Amino acid sequence: MSIIVRADAQALAETFAEHFEAAAKDAIAARGTFTCALTGGSAARELYPRLVEADVDWTRVQLYFGDERAVPPWHRESNFFLAESTFLVPAGVPPGNVHRMEAERGLEKAARDYEAQLPALDLVHLGVGPDGHVCSLFPGHPLLEERVGRVGALDDAPKPPRARLTLTLPALAEAGALWFLVLGAAKAEAARAALTDVASTLPAARAHRAAHQSRWYLDAAAAAP
DSSP states (O other): OEEEEESSHHHHHHHHHHHHHHHHHHHHHHHSOEEEEEOOHHHHHHHHHHHTTOOOOGGGEEEEESEEESSOTTSTTOHHHHHIIIIIHHHTOOGGGBOOOOGGGOHHHHHHHHHHHOOOOSEEEEEOOTTOOBTTBOTTOGGGGOSSOSEEEESOOSSSSOOEEEEOHHHHHHSSEEEEEEOSGGGHHHHHHHHHOTTOOSHHHHHHHHOSSEEEEEETTTTOO
């Protein structure tokens, strides 16, 4: 485990992009390809624009998603739309290398289809909510107890849109590394619990404990005691 703290989102984005660039180059040198699952939300909105400038051979990168809402790909609530507009198109990532969760086309079938194409991931980016959720794995939700399936469907998320697809804890546990991206004072308590409370049942804590390698990127507000 490592913890990276920077003064603000801009400084954190610089470090995050440098580390992403290095991880991609290492994987490409070793295996010819780099597989990564992207997050959404405020962390992506702040950090992903910096990836546009990263020195990465995007033709060798395959990008997936940690979760998605059951909305069309052009919808403002879509994680794909956020990634596409702030990162994927400006960076010139080949569209064929981007694997969208088609959650709007029927949740259960979309979950099965996505799991069938999902490789073991080199890296997963995880935003952390104030309640400690990661992907669309929410505190107390039955999907946290999934032991086999790597992609789950839910229609009862505690915040809208309620219908979603998500990677499960087994998918996160098999990834080469999890990078937790945490911005803002509202998320400080959840981050602190995940990092310090070995009995915490928060999804972020469970993912952290299950990870092969975990790295936490926090701005100063999120890292405050």
